Amino acid sequence: xxxxxxxxxxxxxxxxxxxxxxxxxxxxxxxxxxxxxxxxxxxxxxxxxxxxxxxxxxxxxxxxxxxxxxxxxxxxxxxxxxxxxxxxxxxxxxxxxxxxxxxxxxxxxxxxxxxxxxxxxxxxxxxxxxxxxxxxxxxxxxxxxxxxxxxxxxxxxxxxxxxxxxxxxxxxxxxxxxxxxxxxxxxxxxxxxxxxxxxxxxxxxxxxxxxxxxxxxxxxxxxxxxxxxxxxxxxxxxxxxxxxxxxxxxxxxxxxxxxxxxxxxxxxxxxxxxxxxxxxxxxxxxxxxxxxxxxxxxxxxxxxxxxxxxxxxxxxxxxxxxxxxxxxxxxxxxxxxxxxxxxxxxxxxxxxxx
Amino acid sequence: xxxxxxxxxxxxxxxxxxxxxxxxxxxxxxxxxxxxxxxxxxxxxxxxxxxxxxxxxxxxxxxxxxxxxxxxxxxxxxxxxxxxxxxxxxxxxxxxxxxxxxxxxxxxxxxxxxxxxxxxxxxxxxxxxxxxxxxxxxxxxxxxxxxxxxxxxxxxxxxxxxxxxxxxxxxxxxxxxxxxxxxxxxxxxxxxxxxxxxxxxxxxxxxxxxxxxxxxxxxxxxxxxxxxxxxxxxxxxxxxxxxxxxxxxxxxxxxxxxxxxxxxxxxxxxxxx
Numbered sequence: 001x002x003x004x005x006x007x008x009x010x011x012x013x014x015x016x017x018x019x020x021x022x023x024x025x026x027x028x029x030x031x032x033x034x035x036x037x038x039x040x041x042x043x044x045x046x047x048x049x050x051x052x053x054x055x056x057x058x059x060x061x062x063x064x065x066x067x068x069x070x071x072x073x074x075x076x077x078x079x080x081x082x083x084x085x086x087x088x089x090x091x092x093x094x095x096x097x098x099x100x101x102x103x104x105x106x107x108x109x110x111x112x113x114x115x116x117x118x119x120x121x122x123x124x125x126x127x128x129x130x131x132x133x134x135x136x137x138x139x140x141x142x143x144x145x146x147x148x149x150x151x152x153x154x155x156x157x158x159x160x161x162x163x164x165x166x167x168x169x170x171x172x173x174x175x176x177x178x179x180x181x182x183x184x185x186x187x188x189x190x191x192x193x194x195x196x197x198x199x200x201x202x203x204x205x206x207x208x209x210x211x212x213x214x215x216x217x218x219x220x221x222x223x224x225x226x227x228x229x230x231x232x233x234x235x236x237x238x239x240x241x242x243x244x245x246x247x248x249x250x251x252x253x254x255x256x257x258x259x260x261x262x263x264x265x266x267x268x269x270x271x272x273x274x275x276x277x278x279x280x281x282x283x284x285x286x287x288x289x290x291x292x293x294x295x296x297x298x299x300x301x302x303x304x305x306x307x308x309x310x311x312x313x314x315x316x317x318x319x320x321x322x323x324x325x326x327x328x329x330x331x332x333x334x335x336x337x338x339x340x341x342x343x344x345x346x347x348x349x350x351x352x353x354x
Numbered sequence: 355x356x357x358x359x360x361x362x363x364x365x366x367x368x369x370x371x372x373x374x375x376x377x378x379x380x381x382x383x384x385x386x387x388x389x390x391x392x393x394x395x396x397x398x399x400x401x402x403x404x405x406x407x408x409x410x411x412x413x414x415x416x417x418x419x420x421x422x423x424x425x426x427x428x429x430x431x432x433x434x435x436x437x438x439x440x441x442x443x444x445x446x447x448x449x450x451x452x453x454x455x456x457x458x459x460x461x462x463x464x465x466x467x468x469x470x471x472x473x474x475x476x477x478x479x480x481x482x483x484x485x486x487x488x489x490x491x492x493x494x495x496x497x498x499x500x501x502x503x504x505x506x507x508x509x510x511x512x513x514x515x516x517x518x519x520x521x522x523x524x525x526x527x528x529x530x531x532x533x534x535x536x537x538x539x540x541x542x543x544x545x546x547x548x549x550x551x552x553x554x555x556x557x558x559x560x561x562x563x564x565x566x567x568x569x570x571x572x573x574x575x576x577x578x579x580x581x582x583x584x585x586x587x588x589x590x591x592x593x594x595x596x597x598x599x600x601x602x603x604x605x606x607x608x609x610x611x612x613x614x615x616x617x618x619x620x621x622x623x624x625x626x627x
Contacts, residue, residue, distance in 0.1 A: 057466045082468040093459035097390035109382040110469040112375055138393055154463070 008162050008193035009033035009056060013065035016051050016217075025051040027217035028065070033162075033195050033210075038188055040208030040225075041197040048217040049197035050089075053166045056195065057087045069162050083111070086155035089166040093151065094139055100126060100150050101135045104157055111158040118157070125153040129183070145176030152183065163187065165196045169203060181206055213311055220311050235276030237283055239269045240296035250292050257282050267295075376470040383477020387451065388484060401447070402489065405440040406496050412436065412560060413500045422562050424594030431595075433502045434514065434586040435559030437493060438579055441486050441522035442554050446546045448482050448526040452533035453542035456626065475619050479526045486522050490515050506592030514589030517604055521582045524611035531615070531622040553579045578607040 009032065016026040026048045033039040043049045054060040056067055058078040066073060072080045094103050101122045108118025126135040129149045134142060142150065148168060155163060165184070169177040184207055188194055198204055204211050205225045213221040213228070221228060239254070241247045244267055251262040251269045257279050258271040273279040276299040287294055391398055412435075417428040424431075455461050455474075464474050494515075504511045529546055536542035556570065557579040563571055574580050585604030588597045 054462070059462055059465045079468055082466060085466065087463065087466040089459060089462065093463035095386060095390065095460060096458070097393040098386065102386075102389065106382060106386050107463070107467065110379060110464070110467045110473075112378075112468060 006035055007032040008035040008070055009039070009067070009195055011052070011056065011065065011067035014052065014055055014062045014067060015064045016048075016055060016060065016062050024217050026055070026062070026065075029214065029217065029219055030065075031212050031219070031222075033193055035193050036188065036191050037209040038184070038194040038196055038207045040204030040211040041195060041214060042199070042201065042204050042211055043197070043214040044199065047214045049214060050166055051217075052214070053087070053089075053164050053195065053197055057085055057164050058082055083158065084160055084162055086158070086160035086163045087166070088148075088152045088155040088164070088168060094147065094154060096139045099136050099138055100131050100142070100146075100153075103139065103150060104154055107154045108157045113158065121157055125156060129153045143176075145172055145179065148172060148176065148180060149183070152180070156187075161192060163192050163194045165194060167197055167199065170199065177203075215311070235273060236300050237271045237273060237276055237280050238296075238298045238300065239271075239283060239287070239294055240298075241267050241269065241292070241294055243267050246292060249290075250287055250294070253286050253290050253292065254283050257286070372470075376473065379470040379473035380476045380480060382469075383473050384480045384484070387478055387481030391481070391485060401444065402492055404443070405436060405489070405493060408439065409433075409436055409493070409496055409500060416560070420561055420565075423564070426591060426594055427501065429497075429501045430503065430505065430591045431562075431587070432560055433497045434518070434583050434590050435557075436497075437490060437515070437518050437586065438521070438557075438559055438583050439554050440489060440493060441518055442525065442550055442579070444486055444489060445482065445522055445526045445529045446543055446550065447485075448478055448529040449533035449536065449542040449546050450539045451482075452478055452530055453536045453539040456534065457538050461626065471623070472620060475527070475530050475623055479523060479530060479619075482526050483519060483523045486519055490519065504590065506589065506596070510589040510592060514586040517582060517586050517589070517601070517608070520608045521578070521604065521611075524608050524615055527612070527615035527619040530619040534619070534622040534626050553577060557583060559583045578604075578611065581607050 011029060011031045014026045014029045015024070017024050029048065029052055031039065031041070031052075041049050041052060051060065055062050056069065056074060058074050058081050061075050066075070068074060069081045070084055072084070074081050095106070098106065104122040104125055105115075105118045108121055109115065113121065122135075123132075126132050129152070131146060131150060131153070134146060139147065139150065152165070152168065155165075168184070169180050172180065181203070184194060184196070188207075194207075196204070196207060208225060211221075211223065211225055211228055212219055239247075239250060241250055244264070247264050247267050247269050251264050254269065254271060255262050258273045260272045263270045271279060271283070280297060280299055284294075284297065412432050413429055417432065420428060422428055422431045452461075452475075461474060528549075532545050532549075533539075533542045536545050556566075556574055557577060558574065559579060563574050563580070566574060581600060582604040584595075584597060584600035585602075587595045588600050
């Protein structure tokens with residue numbers, strides 16, 4: 001925890017248990033963000049991403065472990081930390097009943113800037129974010145993309161050197177997402193350190209120098225986008241069968257065709273593999289020989305879902321056989337990175353992980 | 355989208371005068387809450403209309419059937435009761451407002467800012483107190499229109515109104531705690547009613563205590579709404595209802611409620627995660 005370290009954000013062994021439901025939202029997470037870079041924190045809903053951000057931004061205290069921002073401890077020096085961080089979240093924490101300008105001025109005042117400085121800063125930020133025309137309109141009239149931009153603008157009022165962005169583009173249309181990415185790139189070019197959580201591999205790929213993948217409150221992989229992708233299969237073979245029994249049977253038969261465990265969801269089986277067409281043909285042959293009739297076969301690019309599944313698959317040596325078969329039987333353990341309203345609960349992190 | 359002003363590493367600002375910034379933070383949050391009220395004129399209109407309906411209801415529908423001692427017109431008797439009912443029901447908006455801020459993630463943002471911890475609650479309750487001042491002024495006009503007359507002079511009337519406002523302020527800290535405990539704003543509203551209804555109506559606000567069964571009188575006589583209404587009535591109506599002890603008791607209740615409910619609200623705020 002020295003000021004000389006080149007890490008703007010450091011966390012060691014963070015643990016957070018929510019007593020309600022006894023959920024271990026964070027189970028020993030460590031991370032570092034180099035000054036002036038973006039760290040992408042990837043994970044499905046309920047992985048612990050938001051909990052990590054809330055601890056690093058002083059909103060929550062960890063049960064154990066410690067974290068510091070530019071050398072300042074997030075628990076012992078919370079007030080100092082609050083002066084050097086900005087936080088923008090998927091919950092778009094802005095006041096709907098105020099105008100864009102009033103929102104920024106409010107955050108400026110609450111960051112202890114003078115009236116005059118907050119006013120000037122509001123004008124500048126509205127202009128930078130293309131919101132000058134909308135600045136005096138009540139936020140209720142804003143589109144989703146405008147709201148996120150304003151949320152980000154509000155986070156930048158006090159010119160924080162460290163920025164936390166919690167799923168900044170979840171639920172946005174592609175154009176708004178592109179716009180926001182450009183803004184973030186601009187900030188980083190100017191020296192800001194960013195910790196970004198996301199469910200989108202593409203987003204982390206574009207913005208982050210380093211990526212950490214979390215699931216069930218643990219770090220399950222880390223590295224640069226390139227190294228992580230190299231570890232993944234390049235396509236997914238999806239087999240549809242008549243029912244769940246047939247799917248489980250097929251999964252056993254084809255499991256030797258991929259390094260990753262087959263994932264069963266109801267009557268479908270999915271394999272993450274390097275060479276999709278070849279494995280697809282092998283699957284057909286194998287199932288035909290075993291006289292398992294198939295209803296459909298498809299090849300597709302891996303989604304973030306597949307990334308997580310593949311990553312948890314890598315860990316499967318540590319998993320007991322019972323756990324694995326329970327997962328396969330349940331089929332429901334597929335996590336879907338659903339956008340929008342379902343996530344709009346600050347507690348979702350805790351509850352989903354149950 | 356043009357280039358963004360580049361942030362530079364800023365040295366943490368000196369904390370300066372803590373108290374001065376606490377006051378500034380409370381002022382900012384109050385300003386924000388009051389501004390939000392003006393942005394929903396419908397809510398303002400209907401929340402003012404509702405107590406007016408109650409005035410008309412008790413003045414012209416129920417009033418004739420409620421005998422009161424002291425030879426005072428019922429309209430004079432009931433007005434302090436209507437006032438207390440109005441500010442009590444208005445305090446629900448403290449719950450609802452905070453539950454909404456929590457739900458929408460605004461409190462998360464506040465908690466990551468270097469502002470005073472107490473300002474979120476203090477700003478909310480202060481804004482609600484300002485709104486109550488406005489309501490009491492409007493209601494005084496309505497009261498006059500339906501025949502209410504001040505008993506002991508303007509100064510006593512204003513003092514009576516201040517007791518009501520202080521009581522409402524103390525209660526709003528309790529309702530703040532409810533709002534922070536509620537899972538959402540709709541529930542916050544529903545949660546407040548089981549507290550509001552018995553306190554407001556099982557009191558001396560609208561009917562004299564003598565008309566109630568004996569077992570209820572014990573509760574009614576000592577509960578805060580009765581004592582605050584009696585205190586306010588003593589000052590606003592005076593005459594037969596003059597009672598220095600009621601004024602004293604209402605002040606004791608207000609002080610007691612503040613001592614208990616302010617820390618309760620703050621404790622609840624700290625517990626929110």
